[in-house]
Amino acid sequence: MDLCGLKAGERARITGVEAGRLTERLALLNVYAGATVTLVRRAPFGGNLLLEAGGVRLAVRKGLAARIFCEKEEE
Amino acid sequence: MKESVLPRILLVGHPNCGKSTIFNLLTGGHAKTGNWHGVTVGASEKTASLGKLRASVIDLPGIYALGAPSMEERCTRDEVEGGRYALAAVVADALTLPRSAALLRHTAERAPRTVLIVTMCDLLARQGGFADEKKLSKELGVPVLCISARRRAGAKRLKAFLADLLGGDDVNARSRPPQKASSAQGCKKGDALACPIREGYFAGKRGESRAERLLFDPRIALPLFFLTIAAVFFFAFGDHMPGVFLKERIESAVSDGAGGRLAFLVRGAGGAEAAASFVEAFFGGLGMLLSFLPQIAILFFALFLMEESGYMSALAFMTDGLFRRVGLTGRAVFSLLMGFGCTAAALLTTRGLENERLQRRVAFILPYIPCSAKMPVFLTIAAAFFSRPFLAVVLIYAAGAALALTAALVLARVRPAGGEFVMEIARLRLPSLGEAVKSLLFYLKQFIMKIVTTVSAVLIVMWLLLSFDFSFRFVGEGGAGCMAEMLCRALKYLFYPMGITDWRIALSALSGLAAKESVAGMLSVVYGKALPQAMSTASAAAFTAFMLACPPCVSALAAAAREIGKRRALAAAALGTVTAFALAYAVYAVFTAGALLLPAAGGAGLAFFAFGIKKRGGKKVENISRTRARRAQRFHGQRISAGLLRLLPPFKGKGDTRQRKKDGAERSPLSG
Numbered sequence A: 001m002d003l004c005g006l007k008a009g010e011r012a013r014i015t016g017v018e019a020g021r022l023t024e025r026l027a028l029l030n031v032y033a034g035a036t037v038t039l040v041r042r043a044p045f046g047g048n049l050l051l052e053a054g055g056v057r058l059a060v061r062k063g064l065a066a067r068i069f070c071e072k073e074e075e
Numbered sequence B: 001m002k003e004s005v006l007p008r009i010l011l012v013g014h015p016n017c018g019k020s021t022i023f024n025l026l027t028g029g030h031a032k033t034g035n036w037h038g039v040t041v042g043a044s045e046k047t048a049s050l051g052k053l054r055a056s057v058i059d060l061p062g063i064y065a066l067g068a069p070s071m072e073e074r075c076t077r078d079e080v081e082g083g084r085y086a087l088a089a090v091v092a093d094a095l096t097l098p099r100s101a102a103l104l105r106h107t108a109e110r111a112p113r114t115v116l117i118v119t120m121c122d123l124l125a126r127q128g129g130f131a132d133e134k135k136l137s138k139e140l141g142v143p144v145l146c147i148s149a150r151r152r153a154g155a156k157r158l159k160a161f162l163a164d165l166l167g168g169d170d171v172n173a174r175s176r177p178p179q180k181a182s183s184a185q186g187c188k189k190g191d192a193l194a195c196p197i198r199e200g201y202f203a204g205k206r207g208e209s210r211a212e213r214l215l216f217d218p219r220i221a222l223p224l225f226f227l228t229i230a231a232v233f234f235f236a237f238g239d240h241m242p243g244v245f246l247k248e249r250i251e252s253a254v255s256d257g258a259g260g261r262l263a264f265l266v267r268g269a270g271g272a273e274a275a276a277s278f279v280e281a282f283f284g285g286l287g288m289l290l291s292f293l294p295q296i297a298i299l300f301f302a303l304f305l306m307e308e309s310g311y312m313s314a315l316a317f318m319t320d321g322l323f324r325r326v327g328l329t330g331r332a333v334f335s336l337l338m339g340f341g342c343t344a345a346a347l348l349t350t351r352g353l354e355n356e357r358l359q360r361r362v363a364f365i366l367p368y369i370p371c372s373a374k375m376p377v378f379l380t381i382a383a384a385f386f387s388r389p390f391l392a393v394v395l396i397y398a399a400g401a402a403l404a405l406t407a408a409l410v411l412a413r414v415r416p417a418g419g420e421f422v423m424e425i426a427r428l429r430l431p432s433l434g435e436a437v438k439s440l441l442f443y444l445k446q447f448i449m450k451i452v453t454t455v456s457a458v459l460i461v462m463w464l465l466l467s468f469d470f471s472f473r474f475v476g477e478g479g480a481g482c483m484a485e486m487l488c489r490a491l492k493y494l495f496y497p498m499g500i501t502d503w504r505i506a507l508s509a510l511s512g513l514a515a516k517e518s519v520a521g522m523l524s525v526v527y528g529k530a531l532p533q534a535m536s537t538a539s540a541a542a543f544t545a546f547m548l549a550c551p552p553c554v555s556a557l558a559a560a561a562r563e564i565g566k567r568r569a570l571a572a573a574a575l576g577t578v579t580a581f582a583l584a585y586a587v588y589a590v591f592t593a594g595a596l597l598l599p600a601a602g603g604a605g606l607a608f609f610a611f612g613i614k615k616r617g618g619k620k621v622e623n624i625s626r627t628r629a630r631r632a633q634r635f636h637g638q639r640i641s642a643g644l645l646r647l648l649p650p651f652k653g654k655g656d657t658r659q660r661k662k663d664g665a666e667r668s669p670l671s672g
Helices: A020-028 B019-027 B071-082 B094-110 B121-126 B133-140 B152-166 B210-215 B218-237 B242-268 B273-290 B292-309 B311-326 B330-338 B343-352 B356-368 B372-385 B389-414 B433-467 B483-498 B503-511 B517-534 B537-549 B554-564 B566-617 B621-641 B654-671
Strands: A011-017 A036-042 A049-053 A056-060 A068-072 B008-013 B044-050 B053-059 B087-093 B114-119 B144-146
Touching: A011 A020, A020 B094, B008 B019, B008 B071, B008 B094, B019 B044, B019 B053, B019 B087, B019 B114, B019 B152, B044 B152, B053 B152, B071 B094, B087 B094, B087 B152, B094 B114, B094 B121, B094 B133, B114 B133, B114 B152, B133 B144, B144 B152, B210 B218, B210 B311, B218 B242, B218 B292, B218 B311, B218 B330, B242 B273, B242 B292, B273 B292, B273 B433, B292 B311, B292 B343, B292 B433, B311 B330, B311 B389, B330 B343, B330 B356, B343 B356, B343 B554, B356 B389, B356 B537, B356 B554, B356 B566, B372 B389, B372 B517, B372 B537, B389 B537, B433 B483, B433 B554, B483 B503, B483 B537, B483 B566, B503 B517, B503 B537, B537 B566, B554 B566
Parallel strands: B008 B053, B008 B087, B087 B114, B114 B144
Antiparallel strands: A011 A036, A011 A068, A036 A049, A049 A056, B044 B053
């Protein structure tokens, strides 16, 4: 599944990132294959996802989130 | 000791890690700091005194990794790989230390000597984390120092640490032996990703504070966003508020006070009338320019506080879903709405926007938003022609906003903002007022040096055109036969399709280039109360439309040039002028020929639009094929997501591999 399938508060382990030239930027914000990421919340109006990865908080748009694949982690 | 002999220390690090704070600490400098990207552009070098030793510290632009392509980052990479320094200090934020591990490794591989400076350790401790200097040093293979840059003790330790590493005549003997990083095996060779820190660091847990939870509540965020903008706007541009109050004070002090008195002296001493007139005009212009300062200062200060505290990024996050549909972001909307107060000031606030394309887009749209200087013109015309002037003005402002919105949508189609971007959302924290004030003063100084000089030059040229005729005889400001009059007698033909034949109206429009308030001034000087006799209602409406869309005053032009470059600013101004005239002609046509002409005018307008869009897309041959290819992909993309591709045979060919990759990406949500 990809990040868009997560619900607020759920944690997931990233299995793949297909973000083109943004892949490296994401990796430096702690979003890379093998990293754990939490979906903190979603913005209203179908907006961005607020993620937390290794202490860094970042916002990504849905289009980009759909290209970050992950597996849900059980609490 | 000569400067060139001082040992050099390079400061390297991600954006927003407190690098510039460290720089200021060491050198007592005022490098501008902030949560904005690209705040430090280009390296700045200053001397620092580290106890008994003096060194030269270079603050490099914040970078994400040494392999990155952007301009600021290239500058940093060149400096690091150039090797003409004694020490490379990687500055990292304690709260996000693992992020800097890869950068540290990159730097350590290229620099003769590297150290790690971890800042904000007090914040880390506050959230239950820790950073052990010795263990980290062993793990990462470089000397490590953990401090809190905001405290005096931290500053002392930092200076002692660096002095110890550099100090003494025999630098080599003092240096610590290069340690093999024990985590080196964890990192894949040549890979920027996945450099975990296993020992010596724990990030701690930090839930959201109550303030953050409130801010991220959708019921609160949206109204709060608009309330904040209204509050800032009111503070800067509202009547009797500090912004306007100071603006008027400064203008009267400089223009009338200094300028008037000086001109009086010149006249009294028997000087030429031309000289006195020049003095008046010069100080008048200077007064007008300096009067921008209070409002710009208020906007900048407000923005700085909002960005530094993380307030702005939180609200931008919450409102992004809404504004994305018109091709803007929350931050862009802030700048646009400030345009209702002053276009020049609003343009200067576009500096911190998320990316360049968005900034250009906002800069193109801003002139269509009627600034407060256009208000007198609208009021004059509305009062002369409408029984309900207030309602008319409200309609005019609504039309301006609609025009800006249309421009936004058109630009979003024609030049999309360059794909996705990832925004780091800072934690809410109290900004430092001291830094705010220092930044503000630095910024204002830059404004004075750059914009005031350019605009003064233009104003002087305008004064020359207004006061001298072609044989360079002084005819008095706006006197008969001046060059400007001759120019406007030619320009008036541009106003004929609006039903305006008086060259003095062309002159008043031209004077609007200096300051939009002068248009109203000129109109009342020339016509007084007799405006309805001079213009028909249709012409008045057309002229209003012209004023609405015409390019802003030269100060705003200078501000635009500073933000998006001279060429683009001039192009935007030219485009604005053309659209202004076109709009005015259209309005006049509609008003005179009535409803019969409306569908024809609408059709012509649409054709012009379509032609305009195509023209822009086809300016260069490469642009055409790229646009067409993009359109084809999107079209193709729609087909795929409708599920039809399963029936169509897959394409072969090089160009289609890119498409196929896109297909794959599009398809995975369906199959995934």
